[in-house]
Amino acid sequence: FSSLTPVFIAIICVLIGVIMKKTNGEKEKRDTKSKHPSRPWVDEDLKDGTDHPLEEEEGDEEWQGLDENVAHVPFTGERYSEAEMIKRSQTFYELLNKRRSVRFLSDEPVPREVIDNVIRTAGTSPSGAHTEPWTFVVVQDPDLKHKIREIVEEEEEINYKKRMGDRWVNDLKRLRTNWIKEYLDTAPYLILIFKQVYGRLPNGKKKTHYYNEISVSIACGILLAALQV
Incomplete structure (x- = not known):
């Protein structure tokens, strides 16, 4: 080999590196173009933390064994004639079809028992692995309701001006909505709904709440239906 051989080898290695880098760069561009555009108001809703296993759960075989022995609630279904099924489904549809998303509410008092019953109804909702990952909080105190309104309006103003984007805000114009929420002061009760990303096992360790x-969200839908009834 001549003294120039190492130089030629070095040049060839550099050229190969440049070609490979360019090829990988073009592939990344193609992959990026093939992906669907980001829709944060959709994608973020599906990030519920269940794709991140909780380390504290690992190796807790004793609890899993006990969990399998939990007694199931017996199911007794009712059967109806075709005519009765049609009648009941039509009646239920007509009732829920009267529901509207309004921004003006009455301050007329509502029996607390009614609120408790609709929350119990929402609690019958199905959930991932029957973890029931919800907490319902009823607020009646006027001062606390107003503080909640201030927090909500502050966040909603940021939503309208920064987070939602022009398209979303423009779609809301025909509905004449904005970040002002007077009805949070007017309503006799506010029902705050919190999701529980995880629960606690009897031994104090974390337990994942799937989905x-x-x-x-399903529980909220049942809550709205119960309020309409």
């Missing part, structure tokens, strides 16, 4: 975001 907590979706489970709480």
Whole structure:
């Protein structure tokens, strides 16, 4: 080999490196273009933390064994004639079809028992692994309701001006909504709904609540239906 051989080898290695880098860069661009555009108001809702296993759960075989022995609640279903099924489904539809998303509420008092019953109804909702990852908090105190309104309006103003984007804000114009929420002061009760990302086992360790975001959303839907009834 001549004294120039190492130089030629070095040049060839550099050229190969440049070619490979360029090829990888073009591949990354193609992959980026093939992906769907980000929709944060959709994607973020599905991030419920269940894709991050809790280390504290690992190796807790004793609890898992006990959990398998929990007694199930017996199910007794009712059967109806075709005519009765049609009648009941039509009646239920007509009732829920009267529901509206309004921004003006009455300050007329409502029996607390009614609020308790609709929350119990929402609590019958299905949930991931039956973890029931929700907490309902009823607020009646006027001062506390006003503080909640201030917090909500502050966050909503940021939503309208920064987070939601022009398209979303423009779509809301025809509904004439904004970040001002007077009805949070007017309503006799506020029902705050919190999702529980995890629960606690009898030994104090964390237990994952699977699909907590979706489970709480379903419970909210049942809550709205119960309020309409």
